Amino acid sequence: MAANNSGSEPRIPEDVTLEDEAEAEAKGKAPAASSSATTTMNRSGSRPQLDLSGAAIHGTLEDRNPTILLPNQSDDISHLALDIGGSLIKLVYFSRHADQPTEDKRKLSTKRRLEIFTGARRSYPVLGGRLHFVKFETGKLNECLDFISSKQLHRGGVDSPSWRSGAQPDNIVIKATGGGAFKYADLFKERLGVSLEKEDEMDCLVAGANFLLKAIRHEAFTHMDGQKEYVQIDQNDLFPYLLVNVGSGVSIIKVDGHGKFQRVSGTNVGGGTYWGLGRLMTECKSFDELLELSQRGDNSTIDMLVGDIYGGLDYSKIGLSASTIASSFGKTISDNKELSDYRPEDISLSLLRMISYNIGQISYLNALRYGLKRIFFGGFFIRGHAYTMDTISFAVHFWSKGEAKAMFLRHEGFLGALGAFMSYEKHGLDDLSAHHLVERFPMGAPYVGGKIHGPPLGDLNEKISWMEKFVQKGTQITAPVPMGAPATTGMGGFERPTSKGDILRSDASAALNVGVLHLVPSLDVFPLLEDPKTYEPNTIDLDHDEFKYWFTILSDHLPDLVEKAVASEGGTDDAKRRGDAFAHAFSAHLARLTEEPAAYGKFGLANLLELREECLREFQFFDAYVSIKQRENEASLAVLPDLLMELDSMDEEDRLLALIEGVLAANIFDWGSKACVDLYNQGTIIEIYRMSRKKMQRPWRIDDFDTFKSRMLKKDQPYKSALISVDNAGADVVLGMLPLAREFLRRGVEVVLVANSLPALNDITANELPEIVAEAAKHCGILRKAAEAGGLIVDAMAGIQGDTKDEPASVPLMVVENGCGSPCIDFRQVSSELAAAAKDADLLILEGMGRSLHTNLNARFKCDALKLAMVKNQRLAEKLFNGNIYDCICKFEPVS
Ligand SMILES: Nc1ncnc2c1ncn2[C@@H]1O[C@H](COP(=O)(O)OP(=O)(O)O)[C@@H](O)[C@H]1O
Ligand SMILES: CC(C)(COP(=O)(O)O)[C@@H](O)C(=O)NCCC(=O)O
Ligand SMILES: [Mn+2]
Structure with missing residues (x-):
């Protein structure tokens, strides 16, 4: 530490x-x-x-x-x-x-x-x-x-x-x-x-860029007309490309492979020029101040435009609009003015445009020279600044007539340092792939709109103090992104920036x-994904409207979550402080994403839900729902024996239906859903469970049960190994998923229960599951023998109900962790333990809204897949299924 x-x-x-x-x-x-x-x-x-x-x-x-x-x-x-x-x-x-x-x-x-x-x-x-x-x-x-x-x-x-x-x-x-x-x-x-x-600097730049483009999934993006779009780089089609590093000066490198490159050009007019000239010509004390000024600038007071020369007209014959810059700073020769007569804002914008445009043009010419279509721009001159990127992109697009593409890198300025590290x-590091890297955004650095700066935040106390300081100051813990989409003329010129915000983040x-x-x-790609390259975990794009909706949902849920989190840590003053800090930190992330949805790379709902869990962990809330989970586990385990008896009295077909109904009904216990939490005030766990079961009416909103049943009943083709991904603690796992797992075991199908590595809402974790299985096994021979065979029950706990030595050996019941700490699952990054267990599986069962609706609803697997969930959100039900809240989904996707 x-x-x-x-x-x-x-x-x-x-x-x-x-x-x-x-x-x-x-x-x-x-x-x-x-x-x-x-x-x-x-x-x-x-x-x-x-x-x-x-x-x-x-x-x-x-x-x-x-x-x-x-x-x-x-x-x-x-x-x-x-x-x-x-x-x-x-x-x-x-x-x-x-x-x-x-x-x-x-x-x-x-x-x-x-x-x-x-x-x-x-x-x-x-x-x-x-x-x-x-x-x-x-x-x-x-x-x-x-x-x-x-x-x-x-x-x-x-x-x-x-x-x-x-x-x-x-x-x-x-x-x-x-x-x-x-x-x-x-x-x-x-x-x-x-x-x-x-x-060597060039070696490092290239090594850094190649590493980033290989290992970070959403590293590169285009930026045109204010729109950022992430680009999926195909590793087999990366080279050759042009790398333009815009630091103090500019290096232009043709990259042909790993360690294969040539510095083909460069220009001394770069970031240092903008900052240096800008500092001389304005009163700016920092680079950011200069950049901020440009956002309120009007370069037509300084630049000589085509319109100035042509009496306000376009020079349309060669495609130049009246607002195209004919000569940067050209207008200042004709006026009888001193430097102090010009607005620093206008000077900064003219400079920025001159230099960005020039870099774009030189880069294009080099791309042309070597027949390259892709140009990656790095270096801190870019500074993630929308207008700079738009200007460069515009130049490349304009001069290449759309043939060449300007792309930017999220780690823009760190190419050289990364290369040196490599x-x-x-x-x-060379052996790492995208699935080994997880990017996280801790509140590790003081950040705020305005000028609060401070020491690096090493420990929890410092972080909390920072959050408190923000609150005291009443400062918005986010800085607005002032740049709107700049209006382009489409004819080789830019209009002025349209947005007039005055604070650069x-x-x-x-x-x-x-x-x-x-x-x-130890993370791996799930081997049963049909096509990892095209796999997209998120079912719905988090576009503007969707984000707005989730922003409200998550913000509304915050007070309740904080209360639970604080209670889980004993409700002490320290826990309350951390709770407040967590709420502010998470709100700050939400606000940041509202300003710029692509701020953290390509972000889906799964990422958003995981961010919340990460924030909790950052402020050392390791299991906010711990007591709720315990309470529900106990209540459910108490009624499990009766349920098992009831199931055992049914014939095979009725039992299968009752089991699937049971899973869907018990998925109602979801502390992440507002509607469900409201329901919990209306009865005990068991009452709600019974009510939910009673309401099960087929056909469900998606109802593939009959096909699933036929497949299960095929005696000549039994499944061998089922991976069963579980969701929530309490009735969900105890009364829903365990009885289903037991059905497979009694049919001789090996079962691997897959659960979260870390807590997320009221999800059961892989650490907690063996104890629950052991408890359930006290009343059930099938579970007991299978759990013993799977090593889930240690010898001391075995034989609780009679000696089982003479009974036939059972297929094993095992538990593996999935590598996640989120209510959703991204199958591109699972634990190697799960990846190993998946090799023998011929059936995958995904349960719950997070793992089979928000994510993976459309995912295709190499084995049969059954997706089971109750939809506990009205909007999602409408959007995905034209349905209603509490609809049930039973989606069976056999491979053949
Ligand atoms: N905070 C900052 N201070 C100074 N320059 C900055 C800052 N942020 C961005 N820049 C820009 O980044 C340029 C330096 O980029 P960088 O990639 O670090 O190059 P170098 O390795 O030459 O220092 C500066 O010339 C300036 O244009
Ligand atoms: C976070 C969840 C995906 C968890 O659902 P689960 O996977 O446990 O079925 C779900 O609770 C959710 O989407 N909640 C937010 C929506 C709402 O409150 O309506
Ligand atoms: Mn859950």
Whole structure:
């Protein structure tokens, strides 16, 4: 964990994306010790390297976040790389997950677990952790040095053994690129005792861009007429492309492959020119101030336009409108005016247009020269600024007559630093794919519209204090995005920016655009997805109207959620503080997304619901619904024996129907649905369950039950292995899903129950499930034998009701975690445990609104799939099924 260094950390006036070390989610596993014992890792002779020899998992195999011991790892490992440019210093650093003991109640026998893991075990060359992105002004190098020093980044972070033992960082080498790696090498040695190992700037830019384009799903986007659109990059069709890095100066690189590139051109008129000239010509003290000014500018007072020359007319013969700039700053020659006679706003806009347009044009010419159609723009000049991107895109589009496409990168300014980081040998990043990376947006950095800046937020208390400060100030915890779509003439010119907002989202808040990248090597693509490339988890696009609706739903639900969360932590004053901070943080995210829906990349409802859970965890609410879940589990387990008896008295066909009805009816217990929560005031759990069952009337809104039943009754083609993804705690799992699982077991079908890795609303987790199964097994031989066979019940608990030794062996009942902490599931990123279990499955059952309606309703799988849910939201029922709230869905999709 970060040291509690409030007050001692440097002030960071630049945007920073800081670690959230409040909770750990490591799933990194060490590679098999033998396989890496002799690996040589030293590509370029630098010392920082991970020595994985002898690596071993420390702790029990059940640990979700096992500590990895690297006995042969020298203490001076560096997890930091720098790009020291003419204007800005960019840092990329890696923090390993905090070693947090996980309380794991799972009763899986080690033997069974090993069986599962044998299938899933692989060697993970990269350790689980997080990549952070931070920048400083080069002119404030000292702040950067203070930052590195306070976090001991040059010594592997404050958690590293060398830091704790107070060892000297002799011989530590840090990868660095950019001119400053040469210029400031001595200062780094003097201040931090570290040597900078220089990496070639172009190598780094290309390595960084290639990594991002390969590993981050929504890294690249187009920006035309104010519209941002993410572009899916096909890995097999990435090269060649043109990379234009707009930093202080501009580098133009033709990229043909990994490590294959040529710097084909460049221009000295770049970001430094805009900022430098702008500073001289206006009173601006910061780059952002200058950019902000441009948003209120009118360049027609400064630029000579076609209309100025043609008496207000277009020069239509060559396609130039009257508002096209004929000559940047050209008008100032004819007026008898001094610099002070011009508005700084107009100057800034003229400058911005001149430089952006010029860069766009030169880039296009180079693309033309090499026959390239795609141009990626990076560098901090872009700064995610809508008008800058629109201007560049316009130039590329205009000159290429739509043939070439300008694309931008979310990690625009960090290409070089990432590339330098990549140059550490054997960190394993090269092997990472999109499914190993999860981007999160913690409130780790102070961000607010206005000018509040502050220290990096290392610990929970600091974060809470920040949120409180915002509230006290009555400041809106979001900064508006002032730019509307600029009006284009379509004829080679731009009108002025149409929106007149005057605040550029503060630099610190812009940090939210780039989150912390969590490296989770144990995530996998679900192997039963029919086509992972075209798979889209979200059923409905979160467009403007849809977002507005969910904004209201989630905002309305907040007070109740906070109350539950605070109660789950004992209702203490500390919990109340954290509850308030959580509410403000989540509201701030919502407000941010309202301003710019694409702020965090391509965002669907699944992401939004997960963001809420992540926010809770950020403020250390690990299970807001814990007592509700317990209460409902107990009440449901008490009536389970009667239900099982009732089911056992039915014939096969009636029983199947009763089971599916039971699942649908019990899915009503959903604490995320407002309508359902209102219902809970009207009766006990069992009363509501009975009422819900009584109301089950076929045909359901989607009713494939008969086809499913026929398939189940096919005696010559029984299923072998069913993956059953469960949803909510209480009646949902106990009275709905467990009896269904039992039906499969009694038919000789192996069952793997799939549950969340982390809590989300009232969802049952994989940790909680074995106890429930064990409880249920006390009254049911089928469940008991299967749970024993699956290692779910340890020996001591077996034989509770008579000796089962003489009974025939059962197929196993197992539990695996799905890798998620959300009410939805994205099958591109599931636990390797689930991926391994899926290999033998011939039936997948998805249950609940989150996992089978909000997500995956249209997903196709390689095995038979049954999607079961009660629709607990009127709008969704109308939108998806032209139906009503409490409609039921039983969608069966056999593969053949
Ligand atoms: N906060 C900032 N301070 C200074 N320049 C900034 C800032 N934000 C964006 N910029 C722009 O980014 C440019 C630097 O981009 P960058 O990619 O970091 O290049 P370099 O490596 O040359 O420093 C500056 O010249 C300026 O135009
Ligand atoms: C979060 C949920 C998807 C959980 O549903 P579940 O998967 O448990 O069936 C659902 O509660 C939901 O969409 N709630 C918000 C809509 C509402 O309050 O009407
Ligand atoms: Mn749920």
